[in-house]
Each structure stands twice: as structure tokens, then as C-alpha cells.
Amino acid sequence: MVELWGGPAVLPVNPGYVASPVPVAVHIVSASLYAVLGAFQFSAGIRRRHPGWHRAAGRLLVLSGLAVALSALWLNQFHARPGSGELLYLFRLVFASAMLASIVVGFTAIRRRDVTRHRTWMIRAYAIALAAGTQAFTLGIGATVFGTGELSTALLSGAGWALNLTVAEWAIRKNRAPRSHTRRYAQHS
Template identity: 65%
Template sequence: MIPAAAGSLRLIELAGGPPLIPENTRMTASPVPVVVHIVSAIPYAVLGAFQFSPRFRRRWPAWHRAAGRVLVVLGFATAFSALWMTQFYARQPGTGELAYIFRLAFGSGMAASIILGFAAIRRADVTRHRAWMTRAYALALGAGTQVFTQGIGNAVFGVSELTTDLMLGAGWALNLIAAESILRSGSSGTGRTTGEARLS
């Protein structure tokens, strides 16, 4: 909800509304990639949450398949717009080379996870499909976790370029650790389910 709220306020500003959050001249000068990122990331986060409910999948399998197709498109738009901003926006003030590397690595990791998840369901491999889509979703939610890692990191270690970079990376890393823990515990229902139709 935190990045969704911030993204919505940024869209209002870019649409000509009042500045409700601190101005970002990089985004106002070139709004297309950030608009693509926000309008794809918010529905990806909201709609994607329902894909992980075993009861929801069993009760509405057709919805799961249809939503999955939409989420693949939204996920790619989210990941590639993030990479677009990383490559072509001026570096965010207060961040360094390490943040740039993290953004490239985790943005590419999200895109790769979606590709691998899609390829797995085309082979009717439900276990790997859910595992890769769980990782992609965890990476997409990194911005929400970074609100807490940066706040705690700045409070404990002080504000510096290195601290900011490391706390950005920690947000993505913690989400991946949580995802892997869920997958290993089996609580995400990652076992192969007979009768679940493959995406086609």
C-alpha cells in the first residue's frame, strides 16, 4: 500500500495536479517511464496477491488463468520500466553505484522470473511456475519493504550513500528470503496440482 499510495500521488502531480509529495525533477522532465511503471506496478501488486490463494485458484481456475496472462504483461511493464529509469534517468540523489547495480540485478531478476514462470506453466510444471512467480512478486514488492529498511538503516547507521544503497538492496533481499522460506515450507501450495489447467 505504501508504494501504491506514493505512486498515485505522483501520478496526480504528473497529470497537472498539486505537488503532494517531494518533487522529483527527473520524473517531471521525462514522465513516460515512471507513468508506465506506476500504472503497471499497482495493479500487478493488487491483482497478483489473489494468485497465491489456493482456495481462490481452486474455486475460480478460469479467473486464475486469465488474470495470469494479464499479470505477465503487467509484470514485464513493471520490470522493464524500472530498468528503463535505471538506465536513462539521472542517478537518484544520495545513491551510488551499488544502488545502480542492485536496480539492474533485481529488475532483471524479476523479468527473468516471469519468463521462467511462464515457460514452466507452458510445460504444465505447476511447482516451478508458482515458485518463479512467487519470486517475481516478491521482487516487485521491494519498494514497500525499502520504506522500512531505509528508515531503520538511517536511524541505526546514519544517512550516507553507502547506507542508502545497502538498505535498498536489503529490501529486495529480505523479500526474496521471505519468498524462499515460504516456498521451502510449502505454505504457498507449490505442489503440483492435478487438474489445474496450464496457461495457453
Template identity: 55%
Template sequence: MTASSGRENPGPEHLPVFPTGTGVDGGVAAPAASRTRPGPRGRSRRPGGSTWRVPTALIALTVIPVIAGSLRLLELAGGPVLLPTNPRIDASPTPVVVHVVAVTLFALLGAFQFSTRLRRRRPGWHRRSGRVLVVTGLGVAGSGLWMTLFYAGAPGGYLLWAVRLLVGSAMAASIVLAFTAIRRRDIPTHRAWMIRAYALAAGAGTQLFTQGISEPVFGTGDLPKALSMTSGWLINIAIAELIIRRPARRRGRRAADAQTRALMVGSP
């Protein structure tokens, strides 16, 4: 009690506390002049609310090719034949086994690398899984290149053959560049190259849609097949480049806003 007013002076425990993620840093309420501006009404931001959206979407994109590859492995292990027969695979199954196992691990494990919250909370897991991704990613690219070079008579003609060589080489180069970038602690460059590698590896998921649209309209000839599969990779790369450049645009906007505020403060 204070002698002058007879009213209880509230301690810190009675002051309002703002929850984290509402536009105000958690803790005791700041004076009105120093509070950050609240966000739009009706759009409360929950910490981690969108943590799993991107990984879930990526897994959904790749799940059908992963299932198809698993059925092929089951067939090669002596199980029932559930997919169309492929004499090239029957004659040399080892590259297919390597490709399916590697791409399954790369697609599923790589999807969780897109969770910012998971990377920040478990950096050790991120580093360990990153090593696995380097090995499996090179396995995907290497086995894909081997099958392109040594499996004769693959559909799609010379155009698709050349595109597959380009995609496999680009994926391998992306992983090597990502690895060298993280070795010198260049995280933005590492992030950019790994995103590109994942986009190329996930091409089969997008190609389900591009081929599904192309075949009823243009048929199943070599040229339509080559163009529809190429468009799947191009769509993925375009989306990857948008994701890579988005943080740079945000940093540029924040820098411009800070410069504008500094000019306003310094103006008479």
C-alpha cells in the same frame, strides 16, 4: 420395524454427519477402524478461514508505495505537489507513469493469486489475471530498468545502480521462466518463479521498514541507502524461497510417513 427386536432400524438419514474440514472427510461417519485421526482439540479448521490472510497482508505491505505512486501520477496530471520534487521525473515522466500503473496492478492483482481457494474455485479467473500479471510484471521490470539506465544522478551510488539492474533483470527473467513453465504445464516451477517475481516487485514495501531503521542510525548517505534498499529485496527473496520450499518439505514428510507405514505393515 423388525420382527426380532421391535426397534426401528435407522436409515442413512439418521446417521451422524461430520462437517468438512474437521479431520474427517464429509459424509456419513465411517467405521471406527477407518476413521482418520482427529486433530488437536480446540483447533477446529474452518474451510477458507485463512483464505484472505496472505492477500490482505501483501496488500497491506504494498499499499503505502501504491499510494505514493498514485500521488505522483496525480501531480504529473496537473494536481497538487504532495511529494518532493524530482527533476528527473519532470524531464521524462512516461517511464514513471508506466512503472506506477504496472506495479499497482501487479501488486494488487498478484496478491490474490496467493489464495489457494480462489485459484481452485475460479481457475478461469486465475488464467486471465495471470496473463495480465505477465504483461504488467514485464512493464514493472522494463520501466525500472529504463529509469535505472537513463535517469542520471539517482541516489544510492553505483552500488544501488548495479543492484537495481540486477533486480530488474531478475524479475523480468522470473516472469519469462514462469510463463514458459506454465506453457508446458509445469505448475510447481511456474508457481516458484511467479512468487520470486512478486517478491522482487514488492520490495518497496519492505524497504520502507529497512530504510526507516537504517536512516536514523547510519544516515542518508549513498552507502546506507544502497544497503538498506538491497536488504529489503533480500528479505523478500528469503521469504519467497521459504514459501516455495514449504510444499516440497510437506510432500517429503508425507512420502516418508507412507514408507514407514508400509514397512510396519510388512514387518512380522
């Protein structure tokens, strides 16, 4: 952000970002809000003790999540870094669209009072959004092992999204399993 508004250059300059800094700023601010505030949405204690806060924060998170996904799509379409490659372009297109769809499905579910479906899709959206943090590791470690290049960068970025979604699916299934097991056990007793 500092760099966009005239501060010292830390990263290689992307002429598209300099010419049109608003989508980059929207992406950074909304992603930061989504990552930090979103973490509190998964606390069962906060949801139980402060349901009004959960709803209000959720509405803000839906808006910021949509801004993250839409700005990611915009940046991917109009400001892709030179040399990032077609595969990375495709991954970004797929995962930003998946995040957008997950938020819409999750929001629609809670409007119908389907809490389980809402939670499932919001977990997926959050996992996709946080992949940028995971990619710092997959790209950093992967570059040491596999080297840098268009294909390895795309695959290692994809690995960040895949890893996050794998953990999200595990968490979704883990949270469902004890309830169904408990119900079956109670019915047979």
C-alpha cells in the same frame, strides 16, 4: 501520479521524471496492478474454485509484471536520482533483471504445465516487486539507526530485496517439505 500530471509537488523534483513522465506512469500503474491483483494468485482456494479467473488474471499479471520490470530498468538507466550511487544503480539493475527473468521462466514453465516450477518463479518475481514496500521499512528504520547517505541507502534498499527473497525462498521450501515428507511416510507404512 498527481504530481506528474501537474499537481502539487510532494517529493523533490526529478527533472528526468518531469521531462519524460510516461515511464514513471507505466511503472506506478503496472506496479499497483501487479501488487494488488498478484496477491490473489497465491490463494489456493481461488485457484481451485476459479481456475479460469486464475489463468486470465495470470496473463494480465505477466504483462503488468513485465511492464514493472522493464520500466524499472528504463528508469534506472535514464532517470536515476542524482546522488543515488553506483551500488544502488547496480542493485536496481540486478533485481529488475531478476524479476524480468523470473516472470519469463515462470510463464515458460506453466506453458509446459510445470506447475511447481511456475509457482516457484512467480513467488520470486512477486517478492522482488513488493520490495519497494519493504524498503519503506528498511530505509525508514535504517536511516534512524545508520543515518542517510549513498552507501547506507543502497545497502538498506538491498536489504529490502534480500529480506523479501529470503521470505519467498522460505515459503517455497515450506510448501515443498510436507508433500515430500508425506510421500516418504506413506511409502514406509
